[in-house]
Each structure stands twice: as C-alpha cells, then as structure tokens.
Amino acid sequence: MYQPSGDLLAYPYAMRSGDIVQSVLSPAGAQASSIHQLWLLMLWTTTVVCVVVLAFIAVAVLRHRRRDEVATIPTTPERSLVRSVWAATTLSLLILLMLLVASVWMTRGVESLEASGALTINIIGHQWWWEIEYEDTSPSRRVLTANEMHIPVGRPVVLKVSSRDVIHSFWVPNLQGKRDLIPGYTTAIWLQPDRPGIFRGQCAEFCGLQHAHMALDVVAEAGPDFDRWLEGMRKPAGPPETDQQRKGHAVFMSRRCAGCHAINGTEAYGQIGPDLTHIGSRSTIGAGTLPNTRDHMNAWVKNPQVSKPGNQMPPNPLSDEDSRALQAYLEFLK
C-alpha cells in the first residue's frame, strides 16, 4: 500500500487510499487546511524536541561507560546541572507557549461562523445512518435525504447537528474536524470546500453495534452543478413508468417498507428509516455499507442483517419476481 507521494509535503508515511478519500492529510477545504498547517507545525516541533531529548539521554547513558572500572567518577558540578535543567525547562516553556498561541490562533479561524450567504444543512444522527436536511425559508422547498450530502465549492456551509437517539460524531476529515451529535443539543460547525471531489466521512463516536457501518459521502461540486442537484432533489417522485416499476411500487406500498421509509409524492411517509425519494441516485446502501448496485440492493432488501447485523431493518422474504420489480422501482427513484 505504500508508495512514494508526489505531494509537496512528501510524508514519509504517505499512503494510497484507493478510490476512497478520507484523510486528515489531504485537506480539501479552508478549515481542514488550517488544521493541517497547525498539525505540520506541531509535528515538526515535537519531532525536533523528541530527537534532541533522546540524544541527550543517549549521551548521558553512554558517557561514563568506558570508565566502568573506575570506582569514582569526576562528577559534573551540581551548579552547572542546575543551570542546564533550568535552561531546558525555560526553553520547553517557550516552545509550549508558542504552540499554545498557534493553537488558539488557529481555533478562531476554524471555529468562527461565517453566516452570510451560507448554505444551512441540518444533520441528524440515527443508529446507524445520517439524516440530512437542506433548510429553506419555504418549507416546501426543504430537501430531505440521507447518507449522501452535496455541497457547493467555495461557498460556506453551516452544519447544524443533533441526534435522534445516542451520541454520534460527524467527521469528514478532508473538510473539517469532527463534531458530536448529542441528543438534546443542537450545535453548529461550518465548512467550505475549495475543490470538487467526493469525500467520505464516518461516525467517530462509538454509537453501538454498527458504529463501523455509519459512513456518508460528501460530494463537493461546482455551484451550478450543486444548484441543479438541489433543484432535482426538490421534485417528488413521479408515477412509475413501466409495468415492472408499477409492480415494484405496489410491492413497496403493500409490504412493510412504507411503514418506515418515506417516498415524497407517494403515500409512503414512514419516519424510522432513511428517506428513499431519490434512493436510485445515491451511491451506497446502508450508510456506506454496500455500493448501490442491483445485486447488492436485492441482497440488502431480502436480508439487511447479513451485511450490517443488528441494524433496525428486518429481513423481507420476497419472491424473486417481487424482488426484481422492487429493484426496478427503487432504481427509478432518481
């Protein structure tokens, strides 16, 4: 997995992460970049301190080794030792103060909210998926989705985070540090991507059985692309077009699917699971558990407990025919 990095930073420990981008070390936004600079400052400062201290320890251990036979050794005068210890302590204090000032300075940049012209998104944690709601002054223009968040490049985004059940933590390392989602609290962080890309995030606070399978994709795209996407998301699901889709729609409504999931524009408005109005356009199933392909969706619907044991969706024994129809309908929900 190691390969030399062409990056200017040229980490000795650079690592290729396949197609998935989830790293502190390749910032793609203003906040993550500031944090990354502070990290570099601290990394190199502490590395130098570490090397110097270890060198002193090595010398201290080895300097009298050759005179092992000598019973008494010429002792260093206490006064010079006292001076050296004080000097080293003072130097440490200065280094620590420097790091403290740098940290407080950077905190201001990373934390202060830039509300003007910002896009506001509510993120609500569930065991084990992310509910994502785009705010709008007019309630009918609000957009509800799950596990995949699109944001515009170069525009500040305010995330208001909370939780419906236990504590989760929202973390997309390429864009910003993490923020806990705590029931009873709503807090806000902001981020601003400076290049397009798909950045993966993952729950970072232990939230129970499937903490490992609670991921989301953040798609940063150019302003016009984003606006187009958001406009598309505002549209309710249209009537199914083919016979198979119609049959799939009927399966969805007649089975228990509609009890938990909502499809905007239909009579399905369950609130327990993720909104499925545009499920066909999402890239993963089960909050990053599986890629959204027909086979995976088929397996997931029949028994979600195989790939994500313990999640709240029950197995659904469907005939092959019903299953095929349902897949066709879900794919249609773009």
Next chain:
Amino acid sequence: MTTMTRAALGDDELRRLESSWRDPGGFWGSLTHVDHKSIGRRYLITAFAFFLLAGILAALMRLQLSRPDNSFLSPDLYNQIFTTHGTTMMFLFAVPVMQGLGIYFLPLMVGARAIAFPRLVAFSYWMFLFGGIFLYVSFLLNAGPDVGWFSYPPLAESLYSPSKRADVWAQLITFTEVASLAVAVSLITTAFKLRTPGMTLNRLPIFVWAQVVTSFMVLFAMPSVMLASTALICDRLVSTHFFDAEHRGDPLLFQHLFWFFGHPEVYIIFIPGTGLVSTLISTFSRRPLFGYLAVVLSLVATAFMGFGLWVHHMFATGIPALSRSFFTAASITIALPTGMQFFCWIATMWSGRVVLKTPMLWILGFFAIFLIGGLTGVILAAVPVNIQLHDTFFVVAHFHYVLIGGAVFPLFAAIYYWFPKITGRLLSERTGRIVIALLFVGFNLTFFPMHVLGLHGMPRRIYTYPSAMGWGSLNLVASLGAVLMAAAVVLFLLDIVRALRAREVAPDNPWDASTLEWATSSPPPNSNFPLPPTVAGRDPLWQNPPDQPVVVGLRTDIRDVLVTHVLDAEPDHRFEFPTPSIWPFLTALTTTALFIGSIFTPWAVVWGAIPVFITTVGWFWPKSPDEGGTQPWPVRRTLPRPNESPAAGGAI
C-alpha cells in the same frame, strides 16, 4: 546489617517477634491475612492475571482487524471485547498493580512494620478480586459490558442497552473504586504516620511521594466516577433520568463527571510510574536523584493540573471556544512538570555512572516510548488538531505510548528490580534483555502504524473496515507486532517460573540500592525489620553512618508499631496493630452480594444492607482496653545515640 540486628535482638525474642507478626497458614488462614506483604503479593499477581486476560482480548481484536471485511468476530462480541479490554486495563490492572506495589513496598521503604489499616487493605483486595471475577464471569456468560470503558449515555441507558451489560460495567466501577479508595487512605496514613524516626518529609523516598500524590488524586477523582456510575445505575434501575435528554437530563453531565475522573486517572497510573523511574535511575546511576525538590514539586504540580484538563476529552462536543482554549492551555502546560522531571533524570544520569542492568534497560525503553506519547499528547491538546484526531487510531496510539511507556515499562522495570526482594530469587539478565527487545520492537510495530491509520481517517472502536479504505496493510503490521508482544510476555512468564524454582538465592541488596526496603532480608521477615532502622538522609543505605541508631523498645509479643509525627517523624506513640481476621473477607462477600443484587432489583440495597451491617459489626466489635489501642511512648528510652554503647540504649 540484618545479621547484626538479629544478633542484637536475641534468638528467642526474634522468634517471638516473628510469631507475633505471622499470619495463619492453610486455606482458611489465608482468608484472614492482614500482612501488607501477603496482600501486596496478591494484588500484584491478581492484577497481572487481569493484564494477561485483557492482553488476550487485545490479541483477539488485533486478529479481527488484521484484514479488511474480516468476520472472525461478530460486532456484538467485538464491542464486548474492546469494552472489557479497556475496563480491565484501567480498573483491574493499571491502578491496582501500582497500588499493589505501594502496599508491598511503601511500609518497607519508610521503615515500618506494617501498613496502616491492614484489615481495610485486606477488604480492598477482596473487593478488587470479586469485582474482577464478576466482570469476567459476566463476560463468559455473554453479558460482558459492550458500551465502551466510558459508557456514555444515552447509549448506556436502558432504552439503547436493555440487557444487563451496562450494569455490569457500572457495578464493576463501584467494586474497584471502593477498593482503590481504601488503599489510598491506607497508603497516605502509612506514609504520614508510620515513618521511621529520622525520615522527615523531605527525606521521603520519591516512590513514596509518588504513591502519596497518587493516593490523594484517587481520593478526589474516584468519587466523581462513582457518582457518574451510580447515577447511571439509578437511571437504569429506577428511571431517575439524570442523563436522559428526553426528560431534561443531560448526557454531557455524565461526560464531565466521567472525565473529571478519567483524566486524573491517567496520572493516577502514570505518577507511580515516574516514581519508579526516579527510584531506579538513582540506583542505577549510582548517585542520589538530582533535583529531589523539583521532582517532588513536579509530581504535586502534575496532580493539581491533572484535574484541570478533563474537557480536552470533550473538545468535539461543541463546548464554547473560550473555555476550550483554557483547557488547551492547561493540557499543553502540564507537559512542563513532566519535562522538568525528564531533565532531572537526564542530569542524574549525566553526572552519575549508568549501570545497564535489566531494570535500567526497561527505563531506557520507557524514555523512548513515553517521550513520543507525551509529545503526541501536546499535539492532541490543540483544539483544531484534536477535533481531527479525537476518537481515531491516532489517539489509540497516543495513549498506548503514554500508558505502556509511562506505566508498563516502569512496572516491568520494577518487577525486575524488586523480584529478588519479594521472592529471594533473581530473574535472568540474559532472558530479560530478550524480553525487553521483543516487547520494545513489538510495541512499536503494533502502535506506531496506528498514528498513521488515524491520520488516514480510521476511527476507533470499529469492528471492521472496507478494503477500499486502504487501511489493511498497516493493520496487518500492527497485528504482527502484537505477536511479538505476546512472545515477550510468554518468555517473561517462563523466566519467572524458572527463577522461582532456581536454587540460587538473591542477596539482600543485589543492586546496592539506597532505600530501606533493601535494609532487610530478601524476602523480608514477617515483622519487616527485626529492629527498624532509622535514617540520617534521603538515601539511608548510602548515607547512614555505621552507628546509625535503630528503633528498640517495641514489644515482641504483640504487633507493636511505632507511630510518628507527620512532618519530622519524631516518635509519637505506640499502637497495637490489628491481628488477622476473617471479617474483612466476610464483609467483602456481603458487599459483593449487595452490589451484584442491586443490578437486578433496587430492593437488594435494602435487604443486602443487613448482612453488610452484621459483618461490619463483627469487624468493628469493640475490644477491651488492654487488648490493643494506643499505648504511651516511649516506654523506655528508645533511640540509642550514635556514640553510645549498644547496651546503654538497647541495641544497634
């Protein structure tokens, strides 16, 4: 020295003294022990057994994470395993093992015959043991706690954890906190009131200082977590809603209470480690510790500051920026006292002659590992970096560097150093070097890659990860490193078995060390010192003149102990110490029944209190005045002056 005092006491008197201080043998007798050496040994062995169990759990986790999408462990089992691993290492290994060293060595180092409140210490051991057994029986019954060693509500509330698993965690906390509070009180009292004449506070050995400072931290930190865990039990048992946001409770309150304990906990584990480092560096640099006062003040400063940085575990919760900056400042500056200790240690070695015996090699391992852990701690103190790396494998790497570097390496050093004192046998130098090399390399292979994994986005406490994340190879390296660590521990255990069966007997003071535990035989006699030595300096065995007085005038037919003044250790009075008793054991049994019962019904608190009451009455049953209690001091002149003949004052 020992031969001299033995001769001075006379064979008959010595025999009587030893039989007065002897705890009964046999199985039933062993339940009544109050000798600090016996309880200390039990503490050390039991804590080490839990270390091995938690190590096996760690190995299982490394096996599960060694490749992506692994299905070796189910998420349910994985969550139980990491919770039990963390809980065991913190509550059943790190704290008790350090307290065990204190129980065994603190009385010896201050020249005392016994530990203060010996029955309380016996009770604490049984509570510790029963708590640990309770945890592991629950784990084997598939009821091991599965909500993390921190058990945050609401996840730990009954709505999201309906089984008894979270209760097992919360009640284990109660067990271990009762035990560690009892030990803390005993250690403080021993260090303050049972020191031998001449050992003024500014001559207290550094390890004793470290234990005193730690014990005070225990007194202030542990009640906080007991409050948190008890409130959690109340939430679960009788729906008190302390932490339930739906009913105006507050999940963050739990985090404050938990970390107000949880951060000092790190220093409760680490400060005894630094005490060991100071002690061993002085011995193996062949000179008194440089900067005694600076080191003591560093310990005290660390203890105070340790209570002012708990919020750095909560930087991601959304606490206002100004208060976070305060905790950043505290978290960064706490590096200063520890840095000062480092410089004093370097100065000690610099101006001494370092002898590289195995205990000292462990200390060198400590330097390298702990330094890295301390410095990543400084990095994590900065809010912006913290909110990126918090709850990732970077933090896992960080605290293993701190805790294995700062506590386990010094602990192994201490085992190699004190093994001859405890058992009268020496561990092998050659095997010891191999163990150190294996553990050092294995440790770094296991934990260094975790820094990188955290930077590349791997969160903690996930039971698996997709292969596309690219975390597979470094996880495999980490798992291979764990194999080396396991090999080191196995080799170490084999060497212990070999040493215990060896004929070769260790000398009383094999390292030519300076503190009083080396002024008696190996292993020490029942009474610790036939005639307790007095001291004339910080390093008595290096500095005491040949005619340094000894303590005489204590009765040999009862457990007679000399109590001294806090500051100057002048003799105050004599005290007849408690004899072996079954009541601490019985009280621990009834308390255990109450604790476990209260997991199932609140009525256990009511009905369970009755047997606890009966056993404590048995324990504290009043004695008649001529059976023990305070006796006037001196009964006769005790401390022969240095230039007097032995006959004039008793014995030298």
